[in-house]
Amino acid sequence: MEIIIADKAGYCFGIENAMKMVQDTLESGPEKIYTLGPISHNTQETERLADQGVTIIADEDIVNIDSGCIILRSHGVGKNIIEAIKKKGLPIINATCPFVRAVQKKVESHDAAGYQIVIVGNKDHPEVIGANGWCREKALIINDINQLENIERYDRICIVAQTTIIESRFNEICDAIRSRVNEVVIFNTICSATAERQAAAAKTAKEVEYMIVIGGYHSSNTQKLVDICKSHCEKTCHIETIRDLDLSEVMKYQKIGITAGASTPDWIVKEVLEGMEEQNKIAEENVVVEVATEE
Numbered sequence: 036m037e038i039i040i041a042d043k044a045g046y047c048f049g050i051e052n053a054m055k056m057v058q059d060t061l062e063s064g065p066e067k068i069y070t071l072g073p074i075s076h077n078t079q080e081t082e083r084l085a086d087q088g089v090t091i092i093a094d095e096d097i098v099n100i101d102s103g104c105i106i107l108r109s110h111g112v113g114k115n116i117i118e119a120i121k122k123k124g125l126p127i128i129n130a131t132c133p134f135v136r137a138v139q140k141k142v143e144s145h146d147a148a149g150y151q152i153v154i155v156g157n158k159d160h161p162e163v164i165g166a167n168g169w170c171r172e173k174a175l176i177i178n179d180i181n182q183l184e185n186i187e188r189y190d191r192i193c194i195v196a197q198t199t200i201i202e203s204r205f206n207e208i209c210d211a212i213r214s215r216v217n218e219v220v221i222f223n224t225i226c227s228a229t230a231e232r233q234a235a236a237a238k239t240a241k242e243v244e245y246m247i248v249i250g251g252y253h254s255s256n257t258q259k260l261v262d263i264c265k266s267h268c269e270k271t272c273h274i275e276t277i278r279d280l281d282l283s284e285v286m287k288y289q290k291i292g293i294t295a296g297a298s299t300p301d302w303i304v305k306e307v308l309e310g311m312e313e314q315n316k317i318a319e320e321n322v323v324v325e326v327a328t329e330e
């Protein structure tokens with residue numbers, strides 16, 4: 036059996052960095068550790084961290100916390116949230132992804148310079164809510180070209196992107212604004228990690244007979260990987276952990292591919308690999324070698 040692990044499977048740089056900061060804090064930090072929202076969207080990892088004493092809180096809970104430290108996740112938060120934590124005198128571990136922080140800085144500086152900020156993205160996404168919290172005037176959050184009504188009333192616009200937005204949509208919205216507004220400054224702040232993971236998953240799915248996608252059943256980036264892999268490899272399955280894998284089915288194939296969503300920790304991928312290797316060993320030990328004999 037040959038197992039191919041797709042390039043870029045699992046954590047992106049920003050999430051890996053945030054998880055390391057949580058782990059370092061657990062090993063050396065205060066007794067009480069809070070994260071503003073889940074640091075990872077993986078249920079098993081969230082449960083593992085909860086067992087170690089990491090508590091998830093919402094922004095409105097800050098006022099009720101008097102000790103411990105607060106970790107900001109990779110999506111980042113608005114300036115007002117940071118100020119609220121500082122006001123309580125609580126230490127902050129800032130695990131905002133550097134690429135997200137770059138968006139926040141552009142929003143802050145261009146807002147101060149008098150530009151109307153446009154964020155191309157989903158208004159309900161925590162990263163967009165956080166970036167919007169770095170301008171004094173609220174940003175316009177645009178997710179569709181049909182939301183540009185009266186855009187020409189602004190003289191100067193600065194456009195940034197949610198890091199995970201689809202590039203073609205970003206370009207389409209930028210072109211439409213550019214044709215209607217006097218001065219437009221555009222920062223393509225899209226992060227390439229998602230597109231790279233998807234391209235690598237597609238490449239692996241094309242090469243194998245059976246493809247395993249590991250990640251949360253409610254994770255949208257994992258579901259996207261499943262769809263991409265299915266379009267190249269009919270025998271694609273989506274699992275959260277080794278317990279969901281039909282090992283007897285997998286053993287029917289010689290060439291198997293694996294990829295994982297952006298919030299799937301390495302230890303879950305490792306468990307799947309070990310389970311498959313174990314099953315393969317058992318299968319090999321049980322092989323009955325038949326020697327053909329002449330009648």
Ligand code: F3S
Pocket residue numbers: 047048049050109132133134135198199226227228229
């Ligand atoms: Fe950062 Fe890109 Fe991941 S913005 S959190 S490295 S998807």
